[in-house]
Amino acid sequence: MRRLTTAATVLVLAAGIGLTGTAGMANAAPAGTTAGAACPTGWGSADKSSEGHEYRVLKNIRTGSHECYDRIVFDLGSAASGLGYRVGYVNEFHQDGSGDLIPVKGGAILQVYVNAPSYDASTGQRTYPGRGRQPLPGVDLTGYRTFQDTKFGASFEGQTQVAVGVRARLPFKVEQVGDKLVVDVAHSW
Structure with missing residues (x-):
């Protein structure tokens, strides 16, 4: 009988520790995440690029805030399997063509180049309404954990x-998904 009582005590204690561990994990989870969320790691903060030489026309730029990262998406209007891009951190943001310094808020600046002009080369018509030195049209970063500012260069x-403009130099990844170039910046290391 004593063995049965000891075994029952051990089970009750183990269950209590398991519940305490689960509650502790939920409390330790970053704001906006759930206890079960496992954020990806290993993206790194080094420059990322593709030497593709296909050009597409830029249609839109939009952002989203997710559990583990903030995302910026470049909509290109048609599939871009060989699209060229360069993404990396810079100390200052200088406008292509003029070289003018463009101030960007945040602890670090992630610069994105995509082989997709914001105009139709055959007609000269604008396909995206971005203006040099200005925030990206239609992008509201209120409530974002990582993104703090956006600026259209040229x-x-x-x-x-x-x-x-991001909170700090944080890991990021870049991928092409159909007609989109997607850049995710993690909330933390």
């Missing part, structure tokens, strides 16, 4: 240049 010689 659309020059077939490339569009954009800056994203």
